[in-house]
Amino acid sequence: MTQNVKSAQHIRFLRQPFQIVRDNFRAYLIINAIVYGLVITGMVAAMVFPNLGATQVATMEDNGMTDLIRSLINNPWLFSLTILGVNVTSGALLIVLPSLIVPFAGIAIFAYRAFTLGLALAPTTKIMAVAMIPHSLTALIEFQAYALLMFGAYILGRSWVRPATIGARNHRQGYVRGLQQLGWLSLSALPLFIVGAIWEAFSLGYLVPLLVQWLL
Template sequence: MTQPPDGTPPRRVRPTSDSSATDTLPFWRRPVEIIRDDSRVFLVLNVATYGLFVLGFAAGLLFPGLSQARATTLEDDGTAALVGSVFDRPPLFALLILAVNVFRLSLLTIVVPSLIVPFAGLAFFGYWLVQTGVTLVPGSPEGRVALIPHALTIVIELQAYILVALGVFLIGRYWIRPDAARVTQRRQGYLTGLRATGSLALPALALLVVGAVWEAYSLRYFVHPLSQWLL
């Protein structure tokens, strides 16, 4: 890099993602480009997501009453009964898991609040992560065995939510700072963020499908043999 004529040191310009260039890519390449353009944000979201989950899990281990309270809540609100009614039918169980993960968590918890208030869904997502960490603390030896196959479910599903979270982060950033999306109006920035979220939703949905199928079948068919072998 050459020096400017006046001798002042050159300034480093941080590259920004070009949303128009991303939009011209085939749909299967857009998520990769979005993640590559915002790799630092993606990394921070990964660290924060798994960190908050581990924080909740650690809190549940240190304070067993928290996990017991969550178990009681799931019993009282009918969640445990609903899961029990479909547990022996893995295809239906997987559909139930997928519906909850897509509509209640991805859409209602993360996306919809962020369409009204920038980044609001990220706060709700963070709260859910801590709460879920507390909930998944096992209360029995069989529960500890169930965590072995369920650990993969956690990794898969959290990766899906991280993609959704990246999308709503971009909505908020482009909404507040349209120049980050190389547009001039907030409305244009908002729409650019929506398009990015839509692109990221495709791999997120694929991960949620895989996670739901694995969760339903692993809990139904793997936990009991593992318990007999390990306990």
């Protein structure tokens, strides 16, 4: 009996986020287009206007992010854990929490963040171009996790402002139901953050140095 209950819970955990995406597939595609489009726009902008990319890199130097990466890069598991913590915290602070207070606020905030991350990822040097070979997979995975959070923020905001879209009678009920769907999408984003963090740490620590030696 207990085993059957656990199996049902696992099936629901896997099925519920996909059901939410399927029911709102057009919005999901639009959110993805916004996220990846802004990242690519940031990368192109940094290549066309090198000062933009240089400013973003300097900001990372000033806030200690670059030094942190250097200190952890030879310890991939600790590096993975740090990346995971940074990504989850960023998602919570930039997307989820603002959206709990103001409808759709997290979408606007992270849209700007996606553009600035694109500036930092731009392959403006030969080493950065080589690093982006494996790091492009990191970006694909991690930004999909952020896209799921933004999608959840959209569902919450829409349910809050227009309760009828989620079958709720009033704004309070719409907020609660939207929050439940945001919760399911947040849970589905977590495995992506974990896989992305592990791949990022090991690829930067081991694969990128090998590629730099072979290709440059």
